[in-house]
Amino acid sequence: MGILEGRALSKRFGGRLAVDDVDFDLEDGEILGLIGPNGAGKTTLFNLISGAITPDSGAIAFEGKSVGGLAPHRLCRLGIARTFQKAKNFPGLSVYDNVLTSAQFGKKGRSDAAAREMTERTIEFVGLGPFLGKSVTDLPLAGQKRLEVARALATAPRVLLLDEVMAGLNPSEVGGAMELIAMINESGVAVIMIEHVMKAIMGVCGRVMVLHHGQKLAEGAPEDISRNPAVIEVYLGGRRA
Amino acid sequence: MGNPGLRLDMKKSVPFAIVAAALAAVAFLPRFASAYSVVFCSSVIMYAALSLSYAMFSGPTGYVSLATAAFFGVGIYTSAFFGKSLPLPALMIAGGVFSSVIAFAVGAITLRLRGVYFTIFTFGLVELLKHFVLWTETTFAGTRGRTVASFGSVTVFYCMLALLTALLLAAFLLRRSRVGKALSAIGESEDAAAHIGINTTAVKLLAFSLSSFAMGAAGAVMATRWAYIDPGIAFNSLMSFMPALMAIFGGTDRLLGPVAGAIVFAALEEQLITRFPSLYMIIFGAIMIAAILFMPSGVTGLIRRRPAKRKEDVPVGDS
Numbered sequence: 001m002g003i004l005e006g007r008a009l010s011k012r013f014g015g016r017l018a019v020d021d022v023d024f025d026l027e028d029g030e031i032l033g034l035i036g037p038n039g040a041g042k043t044t045l046f047n048l049i050s051g052a053i054t055p056d057s058g059a060i061a062f063e064g065k066s067v068g069g070l071a072p073h074r075l076c077r078l079g080i081a082r083t084f085q086k087a088k089n090f091p092g093l094s095v096y097d098n099v100l101t102s103a104q105f106g107k108k109g110r111s112d113a114a115a116r117e118m119t120e121r122t123i124e125f126v127g128l129g130p131f132l133g134k135s136v137t138d139l140p141l142a143g144q145k146r147l148e149v150a151r152a153l154a155t156a157p158r159v160l161l162l163d164e165v166m167a168g169l170n171p172s173e174v175g176g177a178m179e180l181i182a183m184i185n186e187s188g189v190a191v192i193m194i195e196h197v198m199k200a201i202m203g204v205c206g207r208v209m210v211l212h213h214g215q216k217l218a219e220g221a222p223e224d225i226s227r228n229p230a231v232i233e234v235y236l237g238g239r240r241a
Numbered sequence: 242m243g244n245p246g247l248r249l250d251m252k253k254s255v256p257f258a259i260v261a262a263a264l265a266a267v268a269f270l271p272r273f274a275s276a277y278s279v280v281f282c283s284s285v286i287m288y289a290a291l292s293l294s295y296a297m298f299s300g301p302t303g304y305v306s307l308a309t310a311a312f313f314g315v316g317i318y319t320s321a322f323f324g325k326s327l328p329l330p331a332l333m334i335a336g337g338v339f340s341s342v343i344a345f346a347v348g349a350i351t352l353r354l355r356g357v358y359f360t361i362f363t364f365g366l367v368e369l370l371k372h373f374v375l376w377t378e379t380t381f382a383g384t385r386g387r388t389v390a391s392f393g394s395v396t397v398f399y400c401m402l403a404l405l406t407a408l409l410l411a412a413f414l415l416r417r418s419r420v421g422k423a424l425s426a427i428g429e430s431e432d433a434a435a436h437i438g439i440n441t442t443a444v445k446l447l448a449f450s451l452s453s454f455a456m457g458a459a460g461a462v463m464a465t466r467w468a469y470i471d472p473g474i475a476f477n478s479l480m481s482f483m484p485a486l487m488a489i490f491g492g493t494d495r496l497l498g499p500v501a502g503a504i505v506f507a508a509l510e511e512q513l514i515t516r517f518p519s520l521y522m523i524i525f526g527a528i529m530i531a532a533i534l535f536m537p538s539g540v541t542g543l544i545r546r547r548p549a550k551r552k553e554d555v556p557v558g559d560s
Binding site (some may be wrong): 073084091102107133145 | 441556
């Protein structure tokens with residue numbers, strides 16, 4: 001049994017089915033890539049899993065228990081953390097306080113000392129040690145993305161949803177981000193990542209799921225997905241009959 | 242790591258002592274000042290308390306509430322109903338409790354609204370309560386207004402001062418608490434706050450109720466000074482706008498910002514009304530616009546240290 005399961009998930013916005021009858025499974029300890037053209041419903045699926053919006057129909061189970069319809073803060077405390085496509089760090093707080101806030105609220109009953117320890121450990125882990133006392137606005141884009149990841153990690157998740165953490169990064173920064181994701185995964189966190197950088201998807205994901213017009217188009221090993229004619233057509237805008 | 246906490250206390254102890262000394266000095270005012278000064282100072286302290294309680298919730302969250310007059314009015318009517326049977330401190334607590342209960346009920350429905358929708362609803366609440374009270378009074382009591390028991394201007398002065406002192410302490414503790422941090426996080430980004438485990442609805446509700454307690458308590462005290470009240474006096478929307486403007490003018494980033502704003506505003510109002518009675522509102526408006534344009538963080542923002550620099554002073558690395 002997987003750590004996270006979605007069954008027949010649907011979400012409608014007005015007349016458009018943003019997510020249409022999608023099933024997915026996430027095994028404990030795996031990295032699942034989520035790809036698809038813009039507007040395919042990837043972020044909507046993340047919003048459904050993380051509780052930002054509730055599904056119109058379908059079920060979500062985390063560690064075997066139904067979690068559909070729970071509020072975001074409840075899901076976070078259970079162990080589902082996420083990042084946002086456009087980083088939502090707290091600009092008025094320092095790097096340290098950004099992560100500390102996550103560490104303090106991400107798990108119930110964590111003492112202040114434990115939260116501070118977690119904060120320092122997480123900031124070191126994502127490589128933001130030198131920026132510890134700096135303001136968020138002092139961070140370059142890659143740093144902002146890392147901080148976004150650190151804020152999610154400080155809640156000690158079992159499942160981490162990464163929404164385009166590599167968008168806008170240069171090739172060497174992408175390499176660094178891939179290393180970070182692998183490290184997070186090795187520490188025992190299952191990951192679902194939305195990404196447009198194919199090199200990254202192919203490099204770190206054990207399995208890839210493709211969404212198109214809200215529906216699941218394909219699912220499988222990265223090398224199979226990259227050879228799948230339907231996927232190629234969607235991505236390269238191939239000839240249609 | 243207790244060390245940075247200790248250093249923080251050392252740093253904070255100087256302003257803390259200044260505030261305590263200032264409050265103590267003000268407490269001796271009725272001994273030598275004129276009766277008029279005591280009454281004027283009571284008003285200033287009332288505005289300081291209202292502005293501070295407004296800033297407790299609206300400052301960090303950025304949710305602009307125009308419900309201050311509603312909770313102030315609830316306090317006023319508490320004194321109007323029970324003023325002849327209860328001492329003033331008990332009236333303050335009762336007014337505060339009634340206000341908090343109403344704030345909790347209203348907040349549970351409306352704090353799901355964001356931005357301007359919340360603001361409009363809170364403003365509507367003042368009108369709603371005003372007309373509800375007016376209707377119940379004329380229908381069931383057969384009256385429009387009520388007389389309120391008087392406790393004397395010196396008692397009013399000390400009750401207001403006690404309220405402000407308690408409120409300063411509460412606001413200080415709130416800012417340092419986890420709830421205070423959660424409120425700031427909500428103001429920075431409510432979505433992000435929810436996704437790191439903050440129960441945003443509960444935190445907003447708690448702070449909204451807490452801030453309305455002081456508004457109700459202040460209303461309970463002021464009512465006893467007015468002798469006669471009716472729904473139009475009790476639920477005056479000016480009491481929603483003034484505390485908000487004072488808090489913005491003084492700056493909500495600092496604990497004492499709203500207090501400074503209230504003092505400056507009240508003094509300014511007093512001078513302008515006596516010197517330029519017909520031009521008063523025009524001058525007042527111009528000053529307000531200038532303040533928002535040139536002092537976005539308020540009066541206290543001008544003397545604020547830069548936050549990034551301050552954080553480096555605190556050795557967060559060693560544990």
